[in-house]
Amino acid sequence: MSIEKKEIHGSGDKWAESLQSVFDLTLENQGPERTAQLLKKLADRLRASQTELPRGFNTPYVNTIPPEQQPPFPGDWQMERRIKSYIRWNAMAMVVKANSTTNVGGHISTYASAATLYEVGFNHFFRGRTENFPGDLVYFQGHAAPGMYARAFLEGRLDERHLQNFRQELAEGGGLSSYPHPYLMPEFWQFPTVSMGLGPLLSIYQARFNRYLQARGLAKWTEEPKVWCFVGDGESDEPETLGSLTLASRENLDNLIWVVNCNLQRLDGPVRGNGKIIQELEAAFLGAGWNVIKLIWGSDWDDLLARDKSGLLVKRMEEAVDGDYQKYSVEPGSYTRRHFFGKYPELLELVNHLTDDQIRKLLRGGHDTRKVHAAYKAALEHKGRPTVILAKTVKGYGLGEAGEGRNITHQQKKLNEKELREFRARFNIPISDDIIAEAPFYRPSADSPETKYLLERRKTLGGFLPSRKVNPAASKLDVPKPDYFAEFFKGSNTEASTTMAFVRLISVLLRHKGLSRHIVPIIPDEARTFGLDALFKDIGIYSSKGQLYEPVDSQSLLYYNEKKDGQILEEGITEAGSMSSFIAAGTSYATHDVPMIPFYIYYSMFGPQRVGDLFWLAGDIRAKGFLLGATSGRTTLNGEGLQHQDGHSLLHASTMPTLLAYDPAFAYEIAVIIADGLRRMYAEGEEIFYYLSLYNENYTMPPMSAGVEDGILKGLYKFRSGAEGKKNKAHIFGSGPIINSALKAQEILAERYGVSADVWSATSYKLLRTDALRCKRWNMLHPTAAPKKSYVETLLAKEQGTFVAVSDYMRLVPDQIAPWVPGGLMTLGTDGFGRSDTRARLRRFFEVDAESTVIATLFALAEKGLVERQLVEKAIKDLGVNPEKVFPQIV
């Protein structure tokens, strides 16, 4: 490789001249690598003398790959340009059409800027799924979805009706979802991306999970798939986007390639009007240890750069800020000539041979097929580190007056007839004048060279993309029968918490032949908190590097055991990262034909409250697995206070449509729920996921009574009947350890107030409510048919007396079923901020202890006129409850 001579000094600077000549000589005789080594040593010497040296996290504002290193382009670029033009047109037409009769929205300008970035990928790089290959895993920018639909239309995978119904999914015959949503288009989209930042984050953990599968001998491929992620430059402001970059470099994820579409704009305006997003990102990625490929200028600039011996052109490129570059994309060439080149007379001269129109059309790197190809090829071949390609483009490219480069372009959804004509002319779309106003779709015929070329390319690369495929046979596992869990059904005399019961259960599962290899325990630095460190020794912590050191606790039984084929994903303190691993593992059945069972256990407070969008996405992507919100309960987790004590995760869980949320009280309930979850997800193939609250309070775990399994799974069953022969009847629903408040209240009520209270274990208010809503709705829509009865209504129909629920969660959790409880439901819960104290004091404070439960039960009876109000007053006094105590919800 030759390195061009450029002067580093002005004339007359003797020191600089001599340094330069030594440098040039060294370079000539020793070559660039050796010169770099020597320079580094010299710089280190200077640094040792406490001199601050400029840090080198930026390279000049030019392409990383010089033209002489560009490989020949292997395709027919004119053919590809035509295909791309048709896709551009259809992507635009889809949005324009939809918005001519509706206001459903859509985006034109994102894809317009990214078309070349995608088309080069589709024609030359993205490999489809074949028998022994899962296909490359591509995260498409959500707002570029119309482009993916338009391509699928040309490929014949979608028809005109689909495109017509873009964003009208409820239209007859169905339509296309606004963005990538596997939940809505399960055979098309693989990865949801439209919530900015989540795609990039997931892609890193997906690439790492692929390595994990491989290290554990579970991957089925012979050649490793690549993970491609397309990112918006504005999207890079999301902390999720850049937050886990160092994981990718630390793990040497050279199976990961990001393409940041640097169109310099986000929704409202420029991403970095006063700076340069490409330079900012370059520094961030280089600092994080990534391979960075800048793709800034198109081929038209090569000649100008080659002729510029003074370095002035690069200087000017670096001076101009993104706000300027955006303006150049909007203004005529004369403006760029005057403003950009005109700053230095030498540069004006440099472009003397170009007309204004030629200057206007000087292409940016991300729109240059050959340069994009060169960048992708270099990324693909790079070893040892992940690669990011920072590609400069123009937002709304090709829209002209209708929005190209303009601040309004992100929201542009309508083109008038004149603008449609211009678009057609610019991209040579064969549509006649008389129908242009309708923005008709255009698809070349099946035997046209374009269609043939397009299909041949995809065939060579292994098939269509995006595509999601579930192979039912390969996605199932030999799950244990319920009796495998017999030890949990017997109960125990020693005290244990539900967390301990779960830890025991996972170790039992890890001994199950059909299942054990498929289990993926995931922990965000809390294994010791939950007692999961017991697994360290047996199954090891996954580490691509193994263990390069002797662990400090190597003599102990539970030493920190890192292994190349370790099974535990110990993520460190990142709930977002851990959820990303949960999602990668939970979708492995679809992505890799290898069903994996993630058990992600964490501080419940840092679940949906912290990373709820990833929970939501887990539903969308149809992830399977178990989420375990440990140290649950506003009063059960006692000392930790306001930021830790969770009394609302179950409410968050209620908002997630395909999440089955449970609040079990006993070890056998956990076993029944997990056994059934395994059956439903991994034997029946249901694409759902589970949430279980786990607590850290110890008490004896009772044996399971006969016939309660169905009730446990449906959400409610009678745990212990009240005493016989009492005057009044009541029912208390309890969940988690708070069921003990109900049980103690049961005794007090019987002994002191003549009330027989049945205690019920409410394992899932969410499931009860969903079932009740389903029945009610059916009854409404079939008003004359025999009404259906929900499970909860049927269960409680014959019960007498009043109903009370007590929970370590907000009242809204049990309130979910109030409309279907005969005579209504009196609820006790932990509304309000938590605080640190003992369990007993917290439970009195939030009014969920046994005494408060007794008072509530008596009050509910009094409200119905079944006991005297004085009895409630007496109980308040007897039980030592201060009636003037503060209202815990807002103190």
Ligand SMILES: Cc1ncc(C[n+]2csc(CCOP(=O)(O)OP(=O)(O)O)c2C)c(N)n1
């Ligand atoms: C978490 C999140 N916040 C906000 C949005 C709304 N939004 C959608 S696109 C967009 C601008 C995207 O800009 P950029 O990432 O630069 O992508 P471009 O369209 O320019 O390629 C915004 C703010 C979103 N989709 N997700």
Ligand SMILES: [Mg+2]
């Ligand atoms: Mg952008």
